[in-house]
Amino acid sequence: MKKISTKIVAFILIAIFISACNSLKRVPDGKHLLTKNQILVNDKAVKEEVLFNQLYQKPNSTLLGYKLRLNLYNAANLNPDSTYQAKFTNHPGKYERMSKWLSAKQVDRLGKSFYYHGIHDFLKKVGEPPVIIDRTRADKSVLRLKYYYINNGYFNVKTSYSIDTIAPKKAAIKYAIQLGNPFLLDSLKTSIRTPALDSLYQKNKLNSVIKTGNQYKVADFEEEKNRISTNFRNNGVYHFQPNYVSFNIDTIGKVNKANVNLIINNYSYQEKDSSKTEPFRVFKISAVKIYTDYSPTNSNATVTDSTTFNNFILYSHGKLKYKPHAITDAIFINKGMLFADFRTVLTNRYLNNLKIFNYPSIQYEVDKKDSTAHSLIAKVYLTPRKKYSFGWTSDITHSNIQDFGIGMSISQSIRNVFNGAETFEIAARGNIGSSKDLANPNNAFFNVTEYGLDLKLNIPRLFTPFNTEKIIPKSMIPYTQITAGFAKQRNIGLDKENFTGAITYNWTPKRNNTARFDLFNVQFVRNLNPLNYFNVYKSSYKALNAIGKTYNVDPLNFDNIDDKNLLIPSGTTGFTQNVFDQTTTLKPTDAKYKEVESIEERRKRLTENDFILATNYTFTKTTKKDLQDNTFYQFKVKVESAGSLLTMISKASNLQKNANNNYEIFNLEYSEYLKTEFDYIKHWDLSKQKVLAVRTFFGIAIPFGNSKYVPFSRSYFSGGSNDNRAWQPYGLGPGSSGGVNDFNEANMKIAISGEFRFKILGSLKGALFADAGNIWNVLDNVTDEKSTFTSLKDLEDIALGTGFGMRYDFSFFVVRFDLGFKTYNPAYVLGDRWFKEYNFGHSVLNFGINYPF
Incomplete structure (x- = not known):
């Protein structure tokens, strides 16, 4: 049955492709399918994607040279409803006959079924209609190419196109571009009406994107507008926007050269019904007000609690729930500083990183108490998230060992747990899975189980006994994570208990850079079923058993006199010990002796409990x-x-080494690497x-x-x-x-x-x-x-x-x-x-x- 189904599917697919293989099937008479776009610049063909992106029409897509989507579209019936109705129009009485044993409603619904309608909708959706050459779009494409080059300094560019018929109903478009010489920037002058802005510009003009000798490019002028605006707004010019920057380009009397005049007019604003202008002002921050429990519902309510801390004023509609430094450490806008956009962005990032507020908002208003009108009040609005939140997840997992698994976890988060913007999370998880790589004597599908408990405390600063501000300033958004966890795994194998703990510092030295330092990362792995080793690691047992069949001399080590398979675990342990005691014929110089030694070393390594204290x-x-x-x-x-x-502590404490010449902690050899x-x-x-x-x-x-x-x-x-x-x-x-x-x-x-x-x-x-x-x-x-x-x-x-x-x-x-x-x-x-x-x-x-x- 399976083979027949496969043949039917293959036949259907072949039929679809044969019926659709005519790529011109839906190209009307007198029209042409676009097969290729070619762009010639100064009579040389180019392949730059940015140029082809200017075109309004592109040939149908291909897969390994085959127009798969076009042929899928051609295989579709564009009017399945009409085709279905034609079945009854061309065969009078067929509708009545079908209605007798299906009912009229079911016959009508049959026309909307996947066989008559759905498959064609699917083919049209995944397919692609033929791209028919449209001269209107070709005209727009050639004009777009022209302006692309004009925007890159080729003011004398000439563009044209031609349509080349290469077969009946097939054609290609060739776009021809003659560039001429590009215009270069000659002199650069500035007309900045506000003296303070002119001074700021002159200090940073070496960073200008517009330089004498550069080729004229519109993108450079837009970049320069944004650079100037960023510079001004990071130096106190609160009202400045990029649209205040304009450029006057003068090419009169010049041969492929252009003079540039940078113009920045005064600040314009609306006052009642009239427009006014005045020089731009440089603003300083006169106050920073933080509303710690803002919400739209209490925006007009009376503030009942406030405090001043390090020149910040914190407000609350109830009792203040945060230690002041927990909030002010996240604020980079300080009283007496110049207004700066980057400080606003940095503050938003830090506040979001606390994960205890919803969408922090920072607004500025002119301080009316300042008679010179050069001061701003920064208002930070914080909307707290719920203190307690419960969550759960379920998922299907796949890992390097586990082929299939079903997992579930539940968690409880407590925000601002110590009133310092800390977040504490406790989570429990469980998983059942299947693995063909593990021993499974009962052939159970789910042969892996695991459950665990994890604790996590996030502290929005470096939790250290000393000040780290000079090494890792708060602008790097540092935070500390303290974790502890326990997991128990049962995998029809060794079975394990895993205890973990860590103190981790995280920060961002630069944008797109991250750093993490684990001061302590502790792991203790306890094997619960080490005697089951050779049931799990079958290849090791197979190798040891093959040697045992030849060299084992103790009948207590194997199951019976005929098969002589080593018993697990008594026979494997007994035979290995016999080899090392040299009660067998194997000698330390023999290759098989060394193989047994290697097998035993691997067994000990994989069954020993591990204690790891790492940094x-x-x-x-x-x-x-x-x-x-x-x-x-x-x-x-x-x-x-x-x-x-641990070794340093052991040596300083004059601890004694064990029989293996190693130090121990809690009667366990720790790892060093x-x-x-x-x-x-x-x-x-x-x-x-x-x-x-x-x-x-x-x-x-x-x-x-x-x-x-x-x-x-x-x-x-x-x-x-x-x-x-x-x-x-x-x-x-x-x-x-x-x-x-x-x-x-x-x-x-x-x-x-x-x-x-x-x-x-x-x-x-x-x-x-x-x-x-x-x-x-x-x-x-x-x-x-x-x-x-x-x-x-x-x-x-x-x-x-x-x-x-x-x-x-x-x-x-x-x-x-x-x-x-x-x-x-x-x-x-x-x-x-x-x-x-x-x-x-x-x-x-x-x-x-x-x-x-």
Whole structure:
């Protein structure tokens, strides 16, 4: 049945495309389908997108050279209602016969069904009507091209176009542009009526966009208007706007040169029925008034409480609910300062960042008590959010280990909890999921469960015992976050309890830059079921069991005399101990002995409880403006140190080391390592909704002192929907080892990914990608040559995966499917790595939310 359905669908699709393959199907006689636009500038063809964007008509879109949307549109019936009615007009009596067994109402509704009507509406919606050449639009296009060049200094430009018929009902338009020489800016004069403004301009004229010798460009004059206005308004000129700036361009008697006169007239305003002008005034702030509980309903109510703090006046309609400094620390407008727009913007940003007010409003009014009328009163209106808010979320999740999960969380937020604009949040969460990678003896679909509790306190300042204003001023909008959490995970495996805590400082050094410093980041991982290790890590058991079948001498270690499979956990533990006690025939110099030793070291590492006390610093710089920005870069660097503080304390306290020659805290060896990461993302907009995205990543964590390895939670893995998509999560590496373990991880990682993204239909996007990278062990206790990085020669073990993807953009998130193929697999011997598994049988289908980078 499945095969028959597939054939029917394929037949329908083929029929649609055959019927629509005539791209001229809906081109009327005497008209022409636009097949190509060509722009010639000084007789040379150009490809600049900005020029083609001036045209009012563009050819129908294509997908890999095929006019898919046009042919979908041609496949649609443009008048399905008439076609349906014709069935009955051409066959008298058919309507009555159908009405007898369907009823007349149902027969009428049948005409609106998907088969007769809906499919054609769909094809018209996703399709694209033929672009018929319109001379009126061509005239407008050539005029628009002309003004584009005039606005860029080519005052003598000449434009024309011609229509070239290339086939019956097909034609191309050729736009011809002769530029001539551009006009250059010659002299620059200023006519500024207000002396104070003239003085401000002269101080900053070196920053002017308009300079002698530059080519005339309208965009430069608009930019200069905004620059001047910003400069004036940041220096007290409250009433100034860009429209007060004008330019007089004089080309009389000049050969391709233009004199520029910058004109700024006096301030004009309306007083009753007459217009008046006067010189612009420079305003200072005479008072800052803060209304801490403003709302439209109480705007006329009497203020019952007020206080003055550091020259700020705070008002409240009831008892003031905030410590004054909590509010005034967010205000950058101070008494005695010049009015400045940037201070208003900065204040708004800081107040919004407090997350305890709704849409802060800042207004200015002239201080009537100042007889010189050069003072402004700043009024800050704050509308508090509700002190308590309850929230809940439910979602479907997908992660590197969990294939499918259903999660739910509930949270309670308390704002202004200590009257210092702090926000406290307590959240509980739970999740059930399914994972094919974990042991599942009962074949239950949901074999992963997790629940947890998280506490978070946000303090809108750096919570330190000393003043940090000189190092990190409040203009960087610093805040402190104190978190604590507990999670318990049951995954038919080791099962874990995870305790976390952190004190984190965040600030913004510059626009689009962020910094984060974790003073303390604590994690304690407790394994609840370590004896179940070999039931979870099947590959380790398989390797140990194979050795045991040959070298095990204790019958208590295996299940029966015939199969000789090691029992879990008594047999695996017993055989390993026998090997180390040398009661088997294996010797420390034997390869199988070293393999058992490696298996046991990995088991101990993954079943040991971990205690991590780390300090880290993260810096991020990005030029991304918004979610639609496709031309940006992002750079992120992170440095983390763990355990060093504990070692210093242990040495200072003369603590004794344990039998492993390591220090302990709470009877547990703590981790000590140094970790650093570099992450760089770059996007290029290739026009027409085509984007090239590249990501590079390098990370390394080096254990030392109290550790010989990095904890599992701080190590790296490769593969998955956001990494090398031709491999499953944890399935690649380390090095050329071939991913023999169930969860392959290491302490160094290199990753490079490139992706070409393009539009297919509407919100449906496509992508071609290539992912390169791998993980290695370096400077730890792993000795396997295939897994370790010892020289640059090991870079030949970098794996390469290529593939394609489909994405649907819902605006607020993107659903993504990527199919990856193993193109270069380092698991094979050199010379036999290319395209060894390049087929659908070894491909990996990844599902993800949003773009990978």
